[in-house]
Amino acid sequence: MGEITLIEAYKKAAHPLQGHGKRDLHVMKEALEGFDGDLDSDIYGSGKIIEDFQEKIADSLGKERSVFFPSGTMAQQIALRIWCDQKGVQRVAYHPLCHLEIHEEDGLKKLHGIEPILLADKDSVISLEDVVGLKEDIACLLLELPQREIGGQLPEYETLVAISQYCREKGIKLHLDGARLYEVLPYYGKSAAEICELFDSVYISFYKGFGGIAGAILAGDEEFTDESKVWKRRHGGDLISLYPYIISADYYFDQRFDKMDQYYEGAKELAAYLNGCKGIRTLPETPVSNMFHVFFHYPQKQIESILIGVYEETGVGLTGYVKEVSENECVFEASIGDQYKTVPKENLENMFTLLNEKLKQEHK
């Protein structure tokens, strides 16, 4: 028993409670089953299969046009490049923990020569004051809703409106990193289009809350999206066939579009269970989407050992990893999807009762 790792124990648990289940080939097989084999591939961005989906998502976002991309990394660099070229200013602003800053090997700088200004303290979301306080001229401001690296926090809707209005007055384009946009709509109580009308360009992802295989949409007006297609080709993203991603995006979008409220409610419930345990706190305390971060005020090794035991005794898996923050603290990211609702309430409560007992023992 001592030899099993946390990820192994999580995978072995009868009830792993995060996400939509395994990322295996069944995800593709299930999506494909819903489509007629005689359907023609898209060809370099043309064809019914891609055009219909782009139109459907543009409509959902309330934008004139949208373009399917293999990745958000590609889509967002391109969005910022277009706005910078249009203004003749190779400078943008975003949060210090923005995806472009910490997960893309500096592609924005090394491929596009764009300089980012880091806005706001890294533990806070960007405020109107941060934007008004900008000293340098920028072409574009990027807002990420929710701010993933700080547990998925959100500014209030009124703040978004104020920032949007300010940017329009100052000739600053506003871009939405909406990788998890649909996941925050229940909190805002708004439609995707109502949020997107505050932004000039919008990126959304299909493998977070929607659980598709990969792929992204970049939306905006026609001039912007036409230009983005040229850059998509330059980046090597204008593949002869993107349909494996498109059909899975389409299939799981339809499957889960109406479930974002369920995931949000699940996240709030799970966070409450966790905050009821000794030495655990969640960020935010009350989630505003399907995701949040979970901090254990214990050493990583100790928590791993406790979790493995709890999974084995109760059959419920909470997380497959915890990451060390400091000697006495570790963290993981929780993300609620289809799985959470399938865990029997009794098992869930047993799991938290046992977890809390074990944590209390450690505190003695």
Add this chain to the structure above:
Amino acid sequence: MGEITLIEAYKKAAHPLQGHGKRDLHVMKEALEGFDGDLDSDIYGSGKIIEDFQEKIADSLGKERSVFFPSGTMAQQIALRIWCDQKGVQRVAYHPLCHLEIHEEDGLKKLHGIEPILLADKDSVISLEDVVGLKEDIACLLLELPQREIGGQLPEYETLVAISQYCREKGIKLHLDGARLYEVLPYYGKSAAEICELFDSVYISFYKGFGGIAGAILAGDEEFTDESKVWKRRHGGDLISLYPYIISADYYFDQRFDKMDQYYEGAKELAAYLNGCKGIRTLPETPVSNMFHVFFHYPQKQIESILIGVYEETGVGLTGYVKEVSENECVFEASIGDQYKTVPKENLENMFTLLNEKLKQEHK
């Protein structure tokens, strides 16, 4: 009858003779059937599904390592960038009709700031003299085998050896655009590894002769491929899951690896039929791979009308398009795959007899 277009007539023909058949969702469905649904997705370039395939193709190419990319456009720009950065010279040389020069919206220049020197007359393949005659210092020379835009022509193997040797002496890296590398092996009578050992880096494609969905491999030594993974992330090509392309590449690679000789023989036979018709010539006259170009010395509209009639009478489809070269000339690209062998010989001969008769009438 007058209203049908050439592409419609080709699609309606009982025996379309090019390629592997339709690019529809059956291509994905067939490939997926061969794989266990429980197989885990690759995750950002890691996992058995991607690592095994990279190793398999590296072995086939006789290279230390290989990396799977969503596209050749991305893979090749990255290869050239790595060689340029390593030498500190932002200049490369390639053919005037190189893919990077004419099909990528100047991605190499606009994303990487690399200046290409165009080598050789556009109607010829690059010779040793062209390379020796280079006045500017370059980091890398790119050779495309076969040179697609001029009918898929090839330098002799001895020329490749001489160019490779010269480049090594001069400290110039040699990169292979081998989108159709396996397709030329029957002509050279060499293995892929025997050709690739002349090159420092190699790109191959999986949706030409192999008929996969999309995707590419970039191969070289470990230092080179490690660096290429960093750039793959910068380009937005390091997708969470590339498996739909990987499993189709793997499946069709296995299916068609041994059929390149059959395609090559088919191409030579088809070219002979075509060259036997009044006012048609192929480039090259005798193909050296599964592909070649077909020139009709007639106006485009006239040829379209003749071909539609021939397809409707004989049930054999030759091409879905012809492109105007000049008022009295048009051209299409022929590419032989699985389909050619399935066309009954009698139908094929009837088609060429009828085509030739109609062309002769036009000449009167």
